[in-house]
Amino acid sequence: MSLMFSVFSTMESHPDYDFIKAQFQELEKLDNLEKLDSYIERNQLDSSIDAFYTKYPEVDLRLSQADISELKSRGIISADHRLDLQNFPDNPLAKLLAAVLWKNGDIYKVQHLVDGITGREGDRTKYSLILKQYGASLASEQEPIVDQHVLRAFEIYSLKEGSFLPVHNLKRKSSYKSSDRPLLNAYKAWFKKVIDKVPKSEQSDFKEKLDKVLFFLGKKVKV
Numbered sequence: 613m614s615l616m617f618s619v620f621s622t623m624e625s626h627p628d629y630d631f632i633k634a635q636f637q638e639l640e641k642l643d644n645l646e647k648l649d650s651y652i653e654r655n656q657l658d659s660s661i662d663a664f665y666t667k668y669p670e671v672d673l674r675l676s677q678a679d680i681s682e683l684k685s686r687g688i689i690s691a692d693h694r695l696d697l698q699n700f701p702d703n704p705l706a707k708l709l710a711a712v713l714w715k716n717g718d719i720y721k722v723q724h725l726v727d728g729i730t731g732r733e734g735d736r737t738k739y740s741l742i743l744k745q746y747g748a749s750l751a752s753e754q755e756p757i758v759d760q761h762v763l764r765a766f767e768i769y770s771l772k773e774g775s776f777l778p779v780h781n782l783k784r785k786s787s788y789k790s791s792d793r794p795l796l797n798a799y800k801a802w803f804k805k806v807i808d809k810v811p812k813s814e815q816s817d818f819k820e821k822l823d824k825v826l827f828f829l830g831k832k833v834k835v
Contacts, residue, residue, distance in 0.1 A: 628783060628833040629774025635829055636769040643809040645818050652825065661824050675729050675750045693726035695719060725750075738789040745796060753816060756803045757823050758796060761830030763788045766799045768833065783835045 642648050652658060683689040687699035697719075700710060713719045724740040726732075728747020735741060742759055749755040756762075768774070768782050788795070803822070810818045 624776055625774045626776045626779035629768055629771060629779045632765055632768045632829060632833060633774065636765075639822070639825070640806060642806070644811060645814040645821075648818055648821055648825075652821065657825060657828055660828050661821070664824055664827070673750055675747075677730050677751065680726055680730055689722075689726060693723045693730070693732070695722050735790040735793075738791070739787065741788055741790055741792060741796060753819070754804070756800060756819065758799065759827065759830075760786060760788055761828075761834065762823070762826045763792065763795060763799060763830070764834060765826055765830035766802065767795055770795070770798065780835075783833055786834075 638651065642651060652661065680689060680693075684691070687696055688701065690696045695710075697710075700706060710719065713722070721743055724736065724743040725747040727736065727740070728744040728749075729751045731748070731751075735744060742763075745755070745758050749757045764782060764785060767785075768779055771778055771782075806822065807815055807819055
């Protein structure tokens with residue numbers, strides 16, 4: 613590291629830190645859907661969110677512990693929460709969906725999803741954090757969806773000061789693991805605090821849109 617870079621990294625605030633800090637502070641003040649919609653329009657996120665839903669259309673994917681229990685009783689989900697391929701449903705749709713999972717090497721990642729839905733304690737691998745949280749979000753509307761982009765934005769926001777090097781390193785961070793669970797828990801607490809200020813009738817839509825805003829904030833500052 614050159615002397616010039618070292619001095620800059622310790623004395624100057626990274627512009628992405630200032631940007632993320634300002635955005636989170638603004639989001640914290642929003643207490644209804646109209647204000648969030650205004651924020652989205654003002655920051656020209658409408659087209660990005662529309663494009664997101666083109667790739668990931670809105671589908672009711674909610675699953676409960678009772679749903680998982682039913683799948684277990686039918687032998688489709690094993691005791692350790694894996695798909696039991698010997699008892700997999702013998703119909704074209706099930707096979708088609710399983711084919712996509714198999715081709716992407718994701719057939720056994722269902723285990724982490726089921727862990728999240730059922731609230732199983734502990735992570736089976738150090739890389740199951742985000743998928744397990746996604747499972748939790750399918751089982752409860754109170755649980756946010758998170759991914760690397762959301763956690764990146766929140767981790768930058770959480771820095772006590774935004775000197776160049778720490779922010780630069782977080783911008784390059786591409787995976788979040790079990791060791792990052794305290795960060796995930798802090799994010800969930802922050803998210804709940806924001807949602808709790810919103811009228812009950814608007815919370816579901818507000819939550820959905822806030823998820824997307826945070827996704828794009830984190831994606832914007834990724835290297």
